[in-house]
Amino acid sequence: MRRAENLASQPSEEDLQAAAFLAKSLADENRLRILLAVSKGKKAVSRIVEELGISQPLVSHHLKELKRALLVTVERKGPFVYYQVADQRVLEIIAGLNDLAAGLLAQRTRF
Amino acid sequence: MRRAENLASQPSEEDLQAAAFLAKSLADENRLRILLAVSKGKKAVSRIVEELGISQPLVSHHLKELKRALLVTVERKGPFVYYQVADQRVLEIIAGLNDLAAGLLAQRTRF
DNA sequence: TAAACATATAAATAAACCTTTATATGTTTA
DNA sequence: TAAACATATAAAGGTTTATTTATATGTTTA
Numbered sequence: 001m002r003r004a005e006n007l008a009s010q011p012s013e014e015d016l017q018a019a020a021f022l023a024k025s026l027a028d029e030n031r032l033r034i035l036l037a038v039s040k041g042k043k044a045v046s047r048i049v050e051e052l053g054i055s056q057p058l059v060s061h062h063l064k065e066l067k068r069a070l071l072v073t074v075e076r077k078g079p080f081v082y083y084q085v086a087d088q089r090v091l092e093i094i095a096g097l098n099d100l101a102a103g104l105l106a107q108r109t110r111f
Numbered sequence: 112m113r114r115a116e117n118l119a120s121q122p123s124e125e126d127l128q129a130a131a132f133l134a135k136s137l138a139d140e141n142r143l144r145i146l147l148a149v150s151k152g153k154k155a156v157s158r159i160v161e162e163l164g165i166s167q168p169l170v171s172h173h174l175k176e177l178k179r180a181l182l183v184t185v186e187r188k189g190p191f192v193y194y195q196v197a198d199q200r201v202l203e204i205i206a207g208l209n210d211l212a213a214g215l216l217a218q219r220t221r222f
Numbered sequence: 223t224a225a226a227c228a229t230a231t232a233a234a235t236a237a238a239c240c241t242t243t244a245t246a247t248g249t250t251t252a
Numbered sequence: 253t254a255a256a257c258a259t260a261t262a263a264a265g266g267t268t269t270a271t272t273t274a275t276a277t278g279t280t281t282a
Contacts, residue, residue: 011209016143018212023137032127070215079279098122101129104181190249
């Protein structure tokens, strides 16, 4: 019996539109860094800005994109706006991408 | 002890470049369909073209992209060129994207 | 209310990308 | 060798996207 974490339905050859859309959201290094930054709890925009060294308008822009993809949730508290990862599964996917990239490069350079 | 399939190193806040690059390769519905088409063994370009109903130059173009990302391997046999998925892990990632998309939408419409 | 601060939005630019149409390259067969 | 077939490449068009700079909106504090 498979464990719950591994439950992954074989995608039918259609409706890959949503998967492609999500992949597009992950297809930017800055967005990945932002996702990891807000993966362990709420974090204000200014905090992300200083931690990552990305300009404030650019962080806001990418957060808007991540929100559009439903990958982050937003919460306003006074003048601060806190963002956090909406579903932890995205972190496993990012880790998977990272591992796969390393594996592919290892195979590549092995010949 | 974690099972091998779940071995996924926590990505460090840097070097997410490779992961972003891979995500970009998955950020197109046609490429996802092509990947699934060549996931169970070698398949010639013409076969992919007729199975998916995508034009031959477009299939060739996307295959070139997938090859650049090391996601498929190529093998020539006479006039035919066979492609297949280079690493099965990409299928788990696609399945994960699919599941996550479904989950996010379910949460979304639940409120 | 004015100043200071946090965040969002807009405009503009340049680069990247998907797709189509047309053509080239390479391989087999008649 | 010419024709037919399989695949790749090139050029072109239109759209999307990442980033910067400038400014607007919204909230707190003096």
